[in-house]
Amino acid sequence: MNITVQQGEIQNRSDEAIIVNLFEGARRGGATAAVDKASGGLISTAVDSGDFSGKRNQTLLLYAGKEMATARIIVVGLGKKEAFNLEVARQAAGTAARELQHLGIRQASTILHGSGAGGLDVVDAAEAVAEASALACYRFDEYKTSGTNKKALRKLTVIEPDHRRIPTIRRGVRAGLRIADATCLARDLINQPGNKATPTYLAQTACRIAREGERLRCQVLDEAAMKRLGMGALLAVSRGSAEPARFIILEYNKKANRHPPLVFVGKGVTFDSGGISIKQGAGMEAMKRDMSGAAAVLGAMQAISSLKLPLYAVGLVPATENLLDGKAFKPGDILQTLSGKTIEILNTDAEGRLILADALTYAERFKPAGVVDLATLTGACVTALGHHATGMMSTDETLAARVRAAGERTAERVWPLPLWDEYREQIKSDVADLKNTGGRPAGAITAAALLAEFAQGYPWVHLDIAGTAWTSKAGPYVPKGGVGVGVRLLTQLARDWPKKP
Ligand code: BES
Ligand code: MN
Numbered sequence: 001m002n003i004t005v006q007q008g009e010i011q012n013r014s015d016e017a018i019i020v021n022l023f024e025g026a027r028r029g030g031a032t033a034a035v036d037k038a039s040g041g042l043i044s045t046a047v048d049s050g051d052f053s054g055k056r057n058q059t060l061l062l063y064a065g066k067e068m069a070t071a072r073i074i075v076v077g078l079g080k081k082e083a084f085n086l087e088v089a090r091q092a093a094g095t096a097a098r099e100l101q102h103l104g105i106r107q108a109s110t111i112l113h114g115s116g117a118g119g120l121d122v123v124d125a126a127e128a129v130a131e132a133s134a135l136a137c138y139r140f141d142e143y144k145t146s147g148t149n150k151k152a153l154r155k156l157t158v159i160e161p162d163h164r165r166i167p168t169i170r171r172g173v174r175a176g177l178r179i180a181d182a183t184c185l186a187r188d189l190i191n192q193p194g195n196k197a198t199p200t201y202l203a204q205t206a207c208r209i210a211r212e213g214e215r216l217r218c219q220v221l222d223e224a225a226m227k228r229l230g231m232g233a234l235l236a237v238s239r240g241s242a243e244p245a246r247f248i249i250l251e252y253n254k255k256a257n258r259h260p261p262l263v264f265v266g267k268g269v270t271f272d273s274g275g276i277s278i279k280q281g282a283g284m285e286a287m288k289r290d291m292s293g294a295a296a297v298l299g300a301m302q303a304i305s306s307l308k309l310p311l312y313a314v315g316l317v318p319a320t321e322n323l324l325d326g327k328a329f330k331p332g333d334i335l336q337t338l339s340g341k342t343i344e345i346l347n348t349d350a351e352g353r354l355i356l357a358d359a360l361t362y363a364e365r366f367k368p369a370g371v372v373d374l375a376t377l378t379g380a381c382v383t384a385l386g387h388h389a390t391g392m393m394s395t396d397e398t399l400a401a402r403v404r405a406a407g408e409r410t411a412e413r414v415w416p417l418p419l420w421d422e423y424r425e426q427i428k429s430d431v432a433d434l435k436n437t438g439g440r441p442a443g444a445i446t447a448a449a450l451l452a453e454f455a456q457g458y459p460w461v462h463l464d465i466a467g468t469a470w471t472s473k474a475g476p477y478v479p480k481g482g483v484g485v486g487v488r489l490l491t492q493l494a495r496d497w498p499k500k501p
């Protein structure tokens with residue numbers, strides 16, 4: 001989407017539509033009052049009739065009369081002023097953009113939401129409007145051979161009366177668009193079917209990101225290289241698949257490596273059938289999205305590079321399918337991991353923790369300042385937190401607090417689950433060092449407890465995104481399908497990363 005910033009008064013614009021806003025129960029002021037006046041009181045009439053109150057994400061569509069140059073006026077509700085924040089601003093922008101897209105409008109102007117009475121920083125309000133508008137208009141329709149001539153909102157102009165604020169708004173819009181682009185890249189990867197988004201495809205995408213971005217370096221390990229290193233867990237999961245596994249290493253700003261890096265690890269299971277411990281048929285198609293953690297890591301690395309953030313960051317992605325075959329790994333097998341620790345397999349469907357175990361061991365060589373892994377790891381996490389929060393388990397309070405804060409800021413919220421020593425009992429094996437499932441109780445935590453055995457020597461946070469990686473219900477700036485969750489959170493974490501640790 002093309003978003004530009006212009007100095008002017010929104011009521012004078014000649015557009016297919018102009019977007020203004022209204023707080024619930026507040027007196028109209030600023031641009032909205034000016035538009036109301038210019039239209040001969042159309043907004044007041046709607047409010048007085050009781051049809052529109054400015055509730056959060058409520059919209060009002062008005063057809064401007066001959067006195068105005070615009071064809072339509074869209075008013076979006078901001079809710080109660082006391083409850084207003086950055087996320088309400090994002091949702092307002094997304095709601096308006098969706099409405100425009102729905103109406104088949106290609107071009108419109110908008111004011112910033114919340115930079116006046118809402119009290120947001122101008123740069124934040126600008127970033128929110130750009131980010132959410134672009135995210136709201138995301139579509140995945142490359143496989144539709146008909147019905148794709150749907151009109152898209154192509155151009156949005158942010159109108160600001162005060163010329164002194166224009167450079168700041170431009171800066172915010174630029175950042176918002178870059179972050180939205182990276183999020184949409186992740187959504188595309190998630191929404192792609194498994195026959196397209198293979199481990200090889202993830203690796204090719206990572207290398208393309210590196211080629212097209214700045215200060216990025218991409219390295220891909222093939223199965224022979226994994227074997228030489230001793231990544232026995234990743235290779236075991238991959239053994240039942242005809243698609244070769246890949247281990248992706250995407251480094252940003254290595255030159256800054258006098259600082260230890262922030263390392264991201266993303267689960268990249270491009271299809272999870274469950275393996276020999278096969279899943280039931282109903283709903284199995286969703287398991288093409290079992291690489292949402294990988295998508296978040298690749299998206300975040302692109303965003304960090306395009307924002308030219310001043311840190312050293314590394315993205316690691318173990319990528320494989322989990323299928324059934326004569327060669328597939330089996331319950332009862334014992335694997336030797338990269339760390340040397342052995343794992344007894346009780347269930348081949350608990351494969352994510354196996355490939356992450358090797359990736360977390362590999363992360364050690366970077367002497368990281370912190371490691372954050374993201375994985376669609378357990379159904380148990382969905383049972384615990386539903387679809388409104390990512391589960392967080394960690395071995396470091398400071399890093400956890402940073403991740404938590406980044407989640408609040410971006411509205412990609414995380415919620416802590418305990419990782420007490422007692423849970424480790426559940427993953428002790430009689431015949432190997434560990435076993436790969438800990439039974440029904442606390443399934444999200446025992447999975448994390450297994451990861452913790454391999455996340456040694458650095459501060460570590462594990463994010464279980466099984467409930468948040470995709471959605472079956474569209475939100476104001478999130479269409480159905482892959483959410484791209486984690487991209488904005490990790491990018492925020494990197495933006496707030498201390499310069500001198
Ligand atoms: N990828 C799944 C977890 C998952 C389930 C993600 C539903 C998103 C939605 C993971 O590999 C898995 O199968 N986990 C098992 C673990 C069990 C066998 C211990 C699960 O959660 O059932
Ligand atoms: Mn599985």
Ligand code: ZN
Binds near residue numbers: 269290
């Ligand atoms: Zn899985």
